[in-house]
Amino acid sequence: MFRVFQTMAMFFLMVPIGNAQDAVDVLDGNWYSTQWKYGYVLKNGIGTATSTNSPNFKVGQNIIQLTATSPTTFAGRQVYTDGKFYNVQATLQADGRLYFEGEKNVKWVMERVGSGLPTPANFIDTRFTLVNRGTEPIFKVFISPLQSTGWGQDILGEEVLMQGYEQVFNPGSARGCSFDLRVEYQSRLVEEKRNLNLCQLDRVDFDGRSATVPTAQANPRPAPSAPPAAAPRPAASYDGTSPLRCGGNVNCRIQSEVVQKMQMRWGAFSRSTHYGSACLKAIQTVRTMHPAAYGNGDPGFVQPQMDVCNLR
Numbered sequence: 001m002f003r004v005f006q007t008m009a010m011f012f013l014m015v016p017i018g019n020a021q022d023a024v025d026v027l028d029g030n031w032y033s034t035q036w037k038y039g040y041v042l043k044n045g046i047g048t049a050t051s052t053n054s055p056n057f058k059v060g061q062n063i064i065q066l067t068a069t070s071p072t073t074f075a076g077r078q079v080y081t082d083g084k085f086y087n088v089q090a091t092l093q094a095d096g097r098l099y100f101e102g103e104k105n106v107k108w109v110m111e112r113v114g115s116g117l118p119t120p121a122n123f124i125d126t127r128f129t130l131v132n133r134g135t136e137p138i139f140k141v142f143i144s145p146l147q148s149t150g151w152g153q154d155i156l157g158e159e160v161l162m163q164g165y166e167q168v169f170n171p172g173s174a175r176g177c178s179f180d181l182r183v184e185y186q187s188r189l190v191e192e193k194r195n196l197n198l199c200q201l202d203r204v205d206f207d208g209r210s211a212t213v214p215t216a217q218a219n220p221r222p223a224p225s226a227p228p229a230a231a232p233r234p235a236a237s238y239d240g241t242s243p244l245r246c247g248g249n250v251n252c253r254i255q256s257e258v259v260q261k262m263q264m265r266w267g268a269f270s271r272s273t274h275y276g277s278a279c280l281k282a283i284q285t286v287r288t289m290h291p292a293a294y295g296n297g298d299p300g301f302v303q304p305q306m307d308v309c310n311l312r
Contacts, residue, residue: 023068030113031098036290037127037168039113040064045076051129051202054288055165056083066090078102081290126177126198131166134208136186137280143171146178146195154184158260162284171198181206190214240268244306252297258306259287265309282308 024045032039040047047064063079077085088102098110138161142151177199189211246252266279
């Protein structure tokens with residue numbers, strides 16, 4: 001905490017207070033990261049989240065504080081996906097983008113929303129947040145353009161969306177605004193929402209109330225032929241039966257490997273017991289961590305999460 005206050009004091013020494021306020025005002029407006037799928041609106045150097053990529057901070061929460069160190073450079077603190085503030089520095093470039101460097105050796109770019117920056121022709125913003133308000137985890141998510149005859153691939157892949165959690169998806173701008181959505185729960189029940197205008201919707205909730213047993217026809221509409229079968233997932237050398245250990249059978253520096261092997265450990269045993277539920281929550285904790293917050297996979301954090309899945 002002392003280090004943060006000391007740094008902030010340096011900011012005010014470098015730029016007179018009046019000039020610092022004038023300089024930081026150039027950032028007023030809406031900003032979004034296409035890389036990390038979150039955004040905020042800045043006013044007088046304070047940023048309020050308009051979209052989130054983590055359960056550890058919510059829309060409407062103040063997640064960034066900036067002070068000008070020159071007319072085009074800024075410094076302060078920002079919340080990472082672990083919900084904690086970290087020191088950051090930003091530079092406003094001639095192209096209008098805001099280039100950030102933060103603790104844990106992380107770099108990223110924020111772009112103004114509706115700033116008139118060059119964008120692809122006929123750009124359409126279809127980003128939305130899918131919220132699991134049901135009573136069981138979501139194992140699969142399908143997004144299909146309205147004019148499509150098939151559901152396509154499961155875009156959730158190896159991940160699991162736990163009850164009460166949310167995740168941002170971006171279908172892209174090439175296929176219009178209207179989409180059908182389909183999720184599959186742990187029990188294999190499916191729930192669908194049809195003809196959604198994702199150019200107007202920021203959030204889509206699934207609560208399981210209209211979930212049904214899937215029919216043999218997997219397409220949203222009749223099609224000349226069935227969609228191609230999903231490619232088989234590559235076999236993993238770990239069979240899920242051995243306790244997980246950092247530096248042993250898990251490279252804890254690789255976040256995706258930790259998540260994959262925790263899921264295999266969970267899948268090798270019961271999916272319905274209290275153990276299974278606790279393990280899934282641990283998996284979700286690791287999976288949803290921003291790479292910046294995850295760092296190098298400190299065993300002091302990762303091993304206790306894996307140990308939840310080691311117990312049964």
